[in-house]
Amino acid sequence: VSQDGRIGERLGEALHSLFSTRPRLLMLGEDIADPYGGAFGISRGLSTKFPDRVISTPISENAMTGMAGGLALMGDEVIVEVMFGDFITLAFDPIVNFISKSVTMYGRTLRMPVIIRCPSGGNRGYGPTHSQNLHKHFIGVPNLSLHELSPMHPVRPVLARILDQGRPAVFFEDKVLYTQRPCGRHEGDDLFEFSDLGGESDWAQARLADEPPGCLLIAPGGMVRRALAAMRRAVLEHEIVSSLLTPSQLFPLDLGPVLPALTAAKRILILDDGPAGGGWPVLAADSIHRLLWNDLDAPVGVLQPGCAVVPAARHLEQQVLLQESTIYAALTAGGASG
Amino acid sequence: MAACDADSLAASSVLTLDDQAPAELSGHDLDTLLMIRQFELLLLELFAAGHVSGTTHTCIGQEYIPVAMAPLLDRAFVVSNHRCHGHYLAQFGDAEGLLAEILGRSGGVCNGHGGSQHLYREGFCSTGVQGEGVPIALGAAMSMKRTGAGGLAAAYIGDGTWGQGAVYEALNMAQLWQAPLVVLVENNGIAQSTPTDRAMAGRVADRAAAFGLRYARVTQTGPAAIRGQLASQIELTRSGGGPFVAEFITTRVGPHSKGDDTRPPEQRRAAEEADWLAGYRRHYGDQVRAAELAQQSRLRRLAAEILARPLAGASPS
Numbered sequence: 012v013s014q015d016g017r018i019g020e021r022l023g024e025a026l027h028s029l030f031s032t033r034p035r036l037l038m039l040g041e042d043i044a045d046p047y048g049g050a051f052g053i054s055r056g057l058s059t060k061f062p063d064r065v066i067s068t069p070i071s072e073n074a075m076t077g078m079a080g081g082l083a084l085m086g087d088e089v090i091v092e093v094m095f096g097d098f099i100t101l102a103f104d105p106i107v108n109f110i111s112k113s114v115t116m117y118g119r120t121l122r123m124p125v126i127i128r129c130p131s132g133g134n135r136g137y138g139p140t141h142s143q144n145l146h147k148h149f150i151g152v153p154n155l156s157l158h159e160l161s162p163m164h165p166v167r168p169v170l171a172r173i174l175d176q177g178r179p180a181v182f183f184e185d186k187v188l189y190t191q192r193p194c195g196r197h198e199g200d201d202l203f204e205f206s207d208l209g210g211e212s213d214w215a216q217a218r219l220a221d222e223p224p225g226c227l228l229i230a231p232g233g234m235v236r237r238a239l240a241a242m243r244r245a246v247l248e249h250e251i252v253s254s255l256l257t258p259s260q261l262f263p264l265d266l267g268p269v270l271p272a273l274t275a276a277k278r279i280l281i282l283d284d285g286p287a288g289g290g291w292p293v294l295a296a297d298s299i300h301r302l303l304w305n306d307l308d309a310p311v312g313v314l315q316p317g318c319a320v321v322p323a324a325r326h327l328e329q330q331v332l333l334q335e336s337t338i339y340a341a342l343t344a345g346g347a348s349g
Numbered sequence: 350m351a352a353c354d355a356d357s358l359a360a361s362s363v364l365t366l367d368d369q370a371p372a373e374l375s376g377h378d379l380d381t382l383l384m385i386r387q388f389e390l391l392l393l394e395l396f397a398a399g400h401v402s403g404t405t406h407t408c409i410g411q412e413y414i415p416v417a418m419a420p421l422l423d424r425a426f427v428v429s430n431h432r433c434h435g436h437y438l439a440q441f442g443d444a445e446g447l448l449a450e451i452l453g454r455s456g457g458v459c460n461g462h463g464g465s466q467h468l469y470r471e472g473f474c475s476t477g478v479q480g481e482g483v484p485i486a487l488g489a490a491m492s493m494k495r496t497g498a499g500g501l502a503a504a505y506i507g508d509g510t511w512g513q514g515a516v517y518e519a520l521n522m523a524q525l526w527q528a529p530l531v532v533l534v535e536n537n538g539i540a541q542s543t544p545t546d547r548a549m550a551g552r553v554a555d556r557a558a559a560f561g562l563r564y565a566r567v568t569q570t571g572p573a574a575i576r577g578q579l580a581s582q583i584e585l586t587r588s589g590g591g592p593f594v595a596e597f598i599t600t601r602v603g604p605h606s607k608g609d610d611t612r613p614p615e616q617r618r619a620a621e622e623a624d625w626l627a628g629y630r631r632h633y634g635d636q637v638r639a640a641e642l643a644q645q646s647r648l649r650r651l652a653a654e655i656l657a658r659p660l661a662g663a664s665p666s
Contacts (some may be wrong), residue, residue, distance in 0.1 A: 081488020118460030
C-alpha cells in the first residue's frame with residue numbers, strides 16, 4: 012500500500028483489499044476489465060486477480076444494476092461501477108424500485124449489499140452529460156444510503172462499512188479527487204488539524220489548531236479541496252478563521268456528533284456542487300434549523316451552483332460550478348464574526 | 350407464420366383438441382390447477398365484497414403454465430411479475446400465506462407489505478415493474494453459475510414485457526455468458542388492454558433468434574405434455590447449455606386486473622372457449638367438478654378463517 016498514493020490509487024487498493032477478504036464480493040461495470048480497468052482506471056488489476064468476480068458488461072446500465080439485485084438476493088455482495096455518474100439515470104428503476112425496496116418490501120429484512128459507484132462532478136471539461144452531481148435524485152429513497160468519496164476519509168473502511176450494513180448505497184466520487192492526495196498529504200494541509208468525529212454519517216473535521224470557532228463550512232467530499240484552499244487563503248490574507256465538516260455518508264444525515272461544533276459556530280455555510288433546487292444542502296440546512304433554531308446566530312447559508320446545465324468549455328464550466336474563489340468570497344464577505 | 354393473434358392461435362389449438370379428450374391429468378396436477386383457478390375466482394369475489402384493496406391480477410386461463418413448470422423448476426430461483434399468484438401457488442402450494450398476504454391479515458407470506466404483486470420466499474420473488482425481473486433473474490443465474498450448484502433462474506414475463514429495454518439488455522448478457530436462465534413467456538395476446546399486434550412488431554421467436562437463444566413455442570396446455578416438450582431444454586440450461594426461452598401461446602380468460610376487460614364480447618367468448626379447462630370439463634366432467642368443489646370449499650373456509658384474523662403487523666418482522 013502506497014503511503015503517498017493518490018486517491019484514485021487508494022480506491023483501487025481498497026477494492027483489491029475488499030476482494031481479498033470478502034469472497035462473495037463481485038464487481039459489475041462497463042470496460043472495467045484489464046488492461047483498461049474502467050474509464051478512470053480504478054479497477055485496474057482487479058479482473059486479472061479475480062477473473063470470475065469482475066464482470067465487464069455491455070453498455071447496459073439498467074440490466075447490469077438489476078443483475079446486481081439478483082446477485083444480492085443469492086447472497087453475493089456487489090459493487091457496480093457506473094462509468095460516468097450521469098448514466099445512473101439509466102439504472103434508476105432497479106435502484107429505486109427493486110434493490111432499495113427489497114430490503115423491506117417483502118415484510119422481512121433482506122440483505123442487499125450493493126454499492127453503486129458513480130464518478131461524478133465537473134471541472135474536467137467533459138460537458139453536460141458527463142459532469143453532473145445527481146445526489147438530489149436519490150435522497151430519501153427508503154433503505155438507500157448516499158455516500159461520497161472524501162480526501163478526509165480512508166476509503167477502504169468506508170466501503171467495508173457500507174457492505175457490512177447490508178443495504179444498498181450510491182457512492183459518489185468527484186472525479187477530480189482521483190488525482191489528488193488525501194488530506195494531511197497535500198501542500199498547505201499543515202495549517203489544519205484533521206480529526207474524525209464519527210457517527211452514522213462518519214464525520215471528519217478540518218480546523219485551525221487552537222483557534223476559536225468562526226465560520227463553519229459543511230461540504231461533501233468532492234468539495235473538500237476547494238473548501239480547504241479557500242479557508243487557507245481567508246485566514247492567511249484576512250485572518251478569517253473557519254473550519255470544515257465533511258460526512259462520508261450524506262444520507263441519512265446524522266448530526267449528533269457535530270452538534271457542539273454547529274452550536275459554537277458563528278456562521279454555518281453548506282457547500283454543494285449540484286444544481287440549485289432542493290437536494291442535499293437544503294436537506295442539511297433544514298435538519299440544522301430544526302435542531303438548533305434557537306442556538307443559531309444566523310440562518311444556515313447554502314452555496315451551490317444555479318440551476319444550470321454544466322457547460323463543456325472550461326471557462327463556462329467554471330462559471331457554473333462552485334470554485335475556490337466563490338467560497339473564498341463568501342468567507343471574506345460575511346466575515347468570521349458574522 | 351406471421352400471425353400474432355394469440356387469441357385465435359390458442360383458440361384454434363384447442364379446437365383441434367375438441368374432438369378428442371385432453372390427456373388425463375394426474376391427481377396432483379388437477380388439484381393444483383383447480384386450486385389456482387378457484388383461488389383467483391375467490392379473489393375476484395373478495396375484491397367485489399370490499400375485502401381486497403388496491404389491485405390484483407388474476408391468471409385465469411394460464412394456470413397450466415406454472416403447474417407444468419413447477420417440477421422442472423426445483424433448485425431454481427423463480428422471478429415472477431405482477432400476475433404472480435399462479436407462479437407462487439404452483440411452486441409452493443401455499444394458498445394460506447398468499448391469501449393472508451392479499452387480505453392484509455396476519456400470516457401473510459410478506460406480512461402484508463408486498464400484497465398481490467410483491468412476493469418473496471426462498472427461491473422466489475415477484476415485482477410489479479414490467480421487465481425488471483429479467484435482469485434480476487440473470488443475476489441469480491450468474492450467482493448459481495459461479496457457485497456451481499447446478500441451479501438455474503427462471504423469469505416469467507408476458508408478451509407486453511417485450512416492450513422493455515431491460516429484457517433485451519439481460520438476454521444479450523445471458524447469451525454472452527451462457528447463464529443458466531430460463532425465460533418463460535406467457536403470451537396471452539393482450540397487454541392490459543392492448544392487443545399484442547399493436548404493441549409488438551415481429552415475433553418473440555425472432556427476437557430470441559436475434560440473440561442466438563434456444564427457443565421453443567408451446568401451444569399445448571397439458572402439463573405432462575409441456576414437461577415432455579421442455580424438460581430436456583431446461584436440463585440443458587441447467588448443465589451449462591446456456592439460456593432458453595419458452596413462449597407459451599396462452600389465453601387470458603379473465604380481465605387484466607378486475608372489471609377492466611375492454612375486449613369486445615366475441616373476443617371474450619373466444620377466450621372462454623379457448624380456456625384449457627373447457628376441454629377437461631367436457632371430457633372429465635365428474636372428476637373436474639368433484640376436485641373443483643373440494644378446492645372451492647377448502648378455500649372458502651380458509652378465507653373465512655383468514656378474514657377473522659388480526660390485521661397484519663405494521664412493521665417488518
